[in-house]
Amino acid sequence: MAKPKCCGCANLQVDIMKKWSISKFVNLFLSLAQSTGGKVDETKTSTEEMSRLARMTAGEGIVLLKNDGVLPFKKTDVVSVFGRVQNDYFYVGYGSGGDVKPPYRVSLMEGLRRGGNVVINEELAEIYKGWCEKNPPDEGFWGHWPMNFPEMPISNDQVRRAREISDTALVVIGRAAGEDREQKLKEGNFLLTKAERGLLDKVTAEFSRVVVLLDTGNVIDMSWTEEYGDKLSAILIAWQGGMESGNAVSDVLTGVVNPSGRLTDTIARHYSDYPSSQSFGNKKYNNYTEDIYVGYRYFSTFDQESVLYPFGYGLSYTTFKLDGAVSFDGCLATVDVTVENTGEIAGKEVVQVYVEAPQGKLGKARRSMITFDKTDLLERGQRQSFTLRFDLVDLRSYDDKGHTGYRSCYVVEEGEYKVYLGTNVRDAEEIGSFVVDRMHVYEAEECCPVRIEHQFDVLYPSFKDGKIEKAYRPVAVETRCLKDRIANRIPKEIEQKVDFNMDFCDVKDGILSIDRFIASLSDEELELITHGHYKMNSPLGASGNAGAFGGISEGLRGRHIPPVITTDGPSGIRLLTRASLLPCGTALASTWNERLVEELYQEVGKEMIDRGSEVLLAPGMNIHRDPLCGRNFEYFSEDPVLTGYMASAIVKGIQSQGGSACPKHFACNSQETNRNRNDSRVSERALREIYLKAFKIVVDEANPHLIMVSYNRINSVLNSNNYDLTTTILRDEWGYKGLVTTDWWKVNEKSPEFEGVRANAYRVRSQVDVFMPGGDRLFGSGDNSIMSALKKGALTRGELQRCARNVLEFILATPILCDKVGEKGTDNRQK
Secondary structure, three states, rough: OOOOOOOHHHHHHHHHHHHHHHHHHHHHHHHHOOOOOOEEEOOOOOOOOHHHHHHHHHOOOOEEEOOOOOOOOOOOEEEEEEEEOOOOOOOOEEOOOOOOOOOOOOHHHHHHHHHOOOOOOOOHHHHHHHHHHHOOOOOOOOOOOOOOOOOOOOOOHHOOOOOHHOOEEEEEEEEOOEEOOOOOOOOOOOOOHHHHHHHHHHHHHOOEEEEEEEOOOOOOOOOHHHHHHOOOOEEEEEOOHHHHHHHHHHHHHHOOOOOOOOOOOOOOOOOHHHHHOOOOOOOOEOOOOOOOOOOOHHHHHOOHHHHHEEOOEEEEEEEEEEEEEEOOOOOOEEEEEEEOOOOOOOOOOOOEEEEEOOOOOOOOOOEEEEEEEEOOOOOOOOOOEEEEEHHHHOOEEEEEEOOOOOOOEEEEOEEEEEEEEEEOOOOOEEEEEEEEEOOOEEEOOOOEEEHHOOOOOOEEEEEEEEEEOOOOOOOOOOOOOOOHHHOOOOOOOOOOOOOOOOHHHHHHHHOOHHHHHHHOOOOHHHHOEEEEOOOOOOOOOOOOOHHHHHHHHHHHHHHOOOEEEEOOOOOOOOOOOEEEEEEEOHHHOOOOHHHHHHHHHHHHHHHHHOOOOOOOEEHHHHHHOOOOOHHHHHHHOOOHHHHHHHHHHHHHHHHHHOEEOOOEEEOOOOOOOOOOOOOOEHHHHHHHHHHHHHHHHHHHHHHHOEEEEEOOOOOEEEEEOOHHHHHHHHHOOOOOOOOOOOOOOOOOOEOOOOOOHHHHHHHHHOOOOEEEOOOOOOOOOOOOOHHHHHHHHOOOHHHHHHHHHHHHHHHHOOOHHHOOOOOOOOOOOOO
C-alpha cells in the first residue's frame, strides 16, 4: 500500500523552528495579537476637503535636491518610468502608526496619468505592470516587513528601446520603513542594491535627462548622487505621502505645484560621518557621547565638509531674495524679514533664523535654529514680510555640572549673539547681532542624571589656534537622592468616604467637587481607573481600537464615567473601517508649514469623531538622533524646534474638534532595538536641550490632553516608572496639567528606592497615570501590584487618588468625552 503524500506542514514547522529565533516567534504572535481581525467597514470614505489637504501636504513635503532645468516636465515630454515602485508604492511605513485602512491609494503611475500633464512611455509601463502583477511583493509580518521590494530585471535592449520612444527617464527607488526594527547599513536598506545601481547605470548610459525620485520614509545613503554627478539631471525625495502620494508627486513633477519642501535632517556623505554612528543600535544601552551636538549642530560646529545636503535645504522652480534685520531690547529679539519672488513662477519659501551663541564656559553649537516661518504662495515679483521674535529664554543652555557656577540651572551666558537668516543652515547669512551684558540664570532641579557607575565622556568644542576642535570631558553624574525627593512629595490622601451613589455628572455640572467625588471611590475603583480595559480592540469602542480606559467597569460607567476609546496613529486612524492615510511624519515636517499641517489635522479631528475615536495616539515626536532608527518616518526631525512646532500643529488641529491628541514617545525613544529595555544614557544637558525641548514646546503651545511615555530607560530608569521625567520635569517644572499614559505593554520592574513597590505600583508612584492596554500581552490579565502595595502601606491611597484625579480631569477637559458624562448607561449605584 502506497504511503499517503505528506503535505509538508510538519517538515515546514521543523524547518521554521530551526531557522527562527524565539524573538521571531514572539513578533509573529504580537502581529496576530495586534491585528484586530474582522471585516473592514467599507461604508466610510474621505471627504473632499481631507483629500485636498492630504494631497497638498504631501506635495509641499517633497524636497527637490537637484535640478538642471529638466523639471518641471512639459506636456510634450515623453517620459519612461523605471522601477517597480511606480506600481508597488510605499505609501507610509509599517507598524501601528501606518496600519490604516484607506478608502483609496493613488500610485505614481495613476497620479501621472490622472494629471495628464506629461506623456508616459506606455510600452515600458506595460512591461513593469505585467511583471509586478506576476511578482507581487511579500509584505512580511510585524517587525519583519520588507526593507525594499526586489527590482524588476531589465536589459540594455529594453532601456535602449525606451530611449527610442522617449527623451526623459524617471527612475523611482523605494524603501520601506517600519516600527520595531531598525534600518540596516546594508544594500537594499540604507544603501542601494546592486540591481538599483545597475538600473541607474543602464539608464544614465542611454538617457541624458534622468530624474531620480526617492519614495522613502527615512533618510538613506546619498553618496551615489556624487558618483553619478551630472548624469543625474534632477533628484527628489518624495518621502511617503499617504493615500494621495501619486497625485502629489505628479503635481510637483509637472509643475502644478512648485516644490517647497525642505530637509528636516542633515544628509551626510557617509553613515560614519554621523556623530551617533558609534553608539547606536546596541541592545543594552547607548551612550549619547555626541551630547547636544546632534545633526546640524554637530556638522556646523565640527565637520562641515562631510555634509552632502544641509539641514533646511531644498530647491524651487523659482528664485527668492531674502532681506532681514535684527533688533534687541535687552530681553526680546525681533527679526524683520522680507521675502521677494525674483523668478518667473509662483512659489513658497521657508525662512529660517539661526543663532550663534558665544562659546562661554559651557560650549555651544555654532548654529541653532531659533525660529522659522513659511511664506504664502508668492507670485512673480510679489513680496511678503514677517516679524519673527525670540527672547532670552529661547537662548538658554543647561549647566548640568556647574561650569558657570550655577549647577542644575539654565543660563544665558554673557557675550555677543549673532543672528543668521537663510533658507538652510549652511547658506544662512549673518544679518546682525546683539550683546547680552550679564549672565541670566533660571533655576531648575537635577533630574534624570547619569548614574555614577555609568559615567562616560561627552563631546564639547575646544579651541586650538583660534579653531574649534573636538574634545571630550566626563559627563555630569548624580549628586542627589531620588528616594528622599519622592518621599517628601507624596500627596496627601483625600479622606475616603466610599459612596456608590456619588455621580460624576454632578462634578461636570458643578454640584459636586472633584475632591468629594474622588473621596467616594473605593480602592478597587481607584485601581480600575489607573489602567485600561486589558486588551486592544476593547468591546467598549469602535472595532479595531487600540484600547479603552476610564469607565472600563459597569460600576464606573454606572457613576457616569465614560470609557475613553484610543486609536493608533499618527498617519491616520487605525480602526476596522476606512480612514484617511496621511503623509508620514517626516513628510509633514518637510513642509515647514504649521498652518497647513494644523488644517489637515482639523480634518483628522472630524474624522475621529465620525469613526468613534476619542484619542489619537499621535503625534510621534522623537528626535532623529541617528538615520538608522527604524521609526524615524513617524517622527519629524533632528531639530527640537521644528519638531516641537510641527507636533503643536497636529495637537491643535485634533483638539480643535473636541478630541484628544497624545504626543509620544516621552522621551529618548531613539532606537527600536530592544526598545522595551534599552537604556538611553544621556547627559542632563542634552536631555533638556535636545530630547525634551520639543515636548516642552508642545506643552506650552498646544496643551495636549494626554502624553505617552516611551518604553525605554533614561539613565537606567524605565520611563513608565520615571518620577523625575513625568512628575519633576513635566508637571512640577513645566506646569503640565494633563494625563500621562504608558506605551502599550510596558515592562514591569521593582522600585530600587522603595521596598514593596513594583510593577504598576511603581508606575503610580511616578505619576504615570494609566497603564495601557491594561493587561499582559498573552492573556490580557491584570496584576495585583497596586492593591498589594496599598494593603502593605508601600503605596499610599493619596498617590492612587492623584492618578484618578488626572484621569477624571482629562475626561472633563476633552469636549467629546465631557459631553458623554451623563449619557444613559448601566447604573449600578446603590438605591
